[in-house]
Amino acid sequence: MHLTHLSLTHFRLFARLDMELPRRTLLLVGENAQGKTSLLEAIYYLATFTSLHASLDRQIVSFAAAREPLAVARIVGDFEREGRAHRLEVRLILEANGGFPPARFRKEILLDGVKRTAQEATGALTAVMFLPDMTHILDGSPEERRRYLNLALAQAVPGYAQALTDYTRALEQRNALLKLLQERSADPAQLAYWDTLLAEKGAFILHARIAAIAELERLAARIHNRLTGGTEVLQFVYLPAYDPLPHPEGQYALPILTPMDRGGFSLTQLREGFLQRLSDLRSEEIARGVTTIGPHRDELRFLSNGVDLGDYGSRGQLRTTLLSLKMAEARWMKERTGEFPILLLDEILAELDDRRRADLLDALDDFEQAVLTTTDLKLFAPPFLSRCTVWRVTQGVVQTESPQQGEQLSPSL
Numbered sequence: 001m002h003l004t005h006l007s008l009t010h011f012r013l014f015a016r017l018d019m020e021l022p023r024r025t026l027l028l029v030g031e032n033a034q035g036k037t038s039l040l041e042a043i044y045y046l047a048t049f050t051s052l053h054a055s056l057d058r059q060i061v062s063f064a065a066a067r068e069p070l071a072v073a074r075i076v077g078d079f080e081r082e083g084r085a086h087r088l089e090v091r092l093i094l095e096a097n098g099g100f101p102p103a104r105f106r107k108e109i110l111l112d113g114v115k116r117t118a119q120e121a122t123g124a125l126t127a128v129m130f131l132p133d134m135t136h137i138l139d140g141s142p143e144e145r146r147r148y149l150n151l152a153l154a155q156a157v158p159g160y161a162q163a164l165t166d167y168t169r170a171l172e173q174r175n176a177l178l179k180l181l182q183e184r185s186a187d188p189a190q191l192a193y194w195d196t197l198l199a200e201k202g203a204f205i206l207h208a209r210i211a212a213i214a215e216l217e218r219l220a221a222r223i224h225n226r227l228t229g230g231t232e233v234l235q236f237v238y239l240p241a242y243d244p245l246p247h248p249e250g251q252y253a254l255p256i257l258t259p260m261d262r263g264g265f266s267l268t269q270l271r272e273g274f275l276q277r278l279s280d281l282r283s284e285e286i287a288r289g290v291t292t293i294g295p296h297r298d299e300l301r302f303l304s305n306g307v308d309l310g311d312y313g314s315r316g317q318l319r320t321t322l323l324s325l326k327m328a329e330a331r332w333m334k335e336r337t338g339e340f341p342i343l344l345l346d347e348i349l350a351e352l353d354d355r356r357r358a359d360l361l362d363a364l365d366d367f368e369q370a371v372l373t374t375t376d377l378k379l380f381a382p383p384f385l386s387r388c389t390v391w392r393v394t395q396g397v398v399q400t401e402s403p404q405q406g407e408q409l410s411p412s413l
């Protein structure tokens with residue numbers, strides 16, 4: 001899969017941008033704060049319909065436009081998938097009423113001209129994003145790891161994005177009911193409906209995560225072995241909050257970081273097991289007024305040679321592991337969907353040693369399209385540069401590199 005054209009309007013510092021994208025590797029060079037990462041973000045938005053920090057979606061609308069009573073940021077991407085041309089358009093609409101924060105923010109998504117929900121349109125275009133600060137996937141809160149899993153799985157597993165939305169809604173309703181029950185102002189029989197829905201959607205998510213984590217681990221371990229010259233064995237340890245594996249009496253979570261195989265459980269077994277556990281925990285959950293098990297509380301840990309990287313990983317180890325994880329994610333998407341995702345790599349070379357740099361740049365040749373950013377072209381070897389297209393980004397304007405003959409690709413309005 002590859003993007004052929006990208007058009008932005010009022011997207012961050014891009015007042016207006018129209019660019020044809022080359023196939024293979026595009027390298028965006030520029031000083032800090034010129035818009036390189038924003039360009040990657042725009043492409044990633046077409047894959048996931050969420051900004052890099054989900055809560056900050058409305059900040060995408062350019063400052064200048066956001067001052068108007070009605071502001072619309074637009075991302076339009078033309079892409080080819082399995083030889084067919086498609087178009088995705090996202091409109092981010094900010095309706096201000098003069099107050100702060102602005103009154104309403106909503107998004108509209110059109111796939112080939114037809115309005116779709118984000119759940120329906122996710123997976124049409126797939127992308128994998130690498131940002132240097134994504135090491136927080138490894139050493140940040142469990143929520144970061146769940147978000148990482150969700151963004152990857154929503155793109156490659158049919159039905160996952162919808163199941164996640166349905167699960168989250170059911171969870172909110174169930175938690176609201178548990179609060180009422182805690183205050184004795186509802187009938188406990190009402191829980192049955194939400195338990196069934198939660199178990200159905202939760203089992204789907206759990207089933208998908210069990211399979212995906214095992215596949216990602218297999219791919220990442222191989223890449224990591226090569227990147228570290230065979231010195232580090234990478235393992236993933238999935239700790240689902242509802243765990244279908246039998247536990248010792250009275251113990252609901254396995255505290256030990258031991259890789260376990262949960263691949264044999266069917267969707268029905270997971271659903272029935274989850275439902276049973278909800279029933280077992282009912283009085284405890286009513287007393288606490290909250291749902292205590294399920295995919296919203298899952299954890300995933302990463303081990304190198306048996307040591308937990310989240311707690312003990314050095315900066316270099318975290319960077320290399322993130323790279324292994326991201327390259328594995330891209331290859332996994334290709335295995336799952338039959339199409340290479342678009343690779344979006346922000347400042348990826350800056351902290352890697354020469355061998356890892358060379359390894360990474362060689363790996364890019366396998367991909368159909370990759371967009372990289374850098375502040376320093378010297379980090380790239382001349383043979384690599386001769387194989388890619390280099391464009392310069394300056395204050396929201398993109399031009400071919402070598403300014404003397406440079407042709408401006410995006411008029412800044």
Ligand SMILES: Nc1ncnc2c1ncn2[C@@H]1O[C@H](COP(=O)(O)OP(=O)(O)OP(=O)(O)O)[C@@H](O)[C@H]1O
Binds near residue numbers: 039059061062063
């Ligand atoms: N909604 C917005 N409207 C206008 N400008 C914005 C908006 N959001 C961010 N910016 C500006 O965009 C710039 C950041 O762009 P971006 O992060 O894409 O730069 P970059 O070239 O990747 O820089 P670096 O190399 O430092 O990562 C900042 O100057 C920021 O103030």
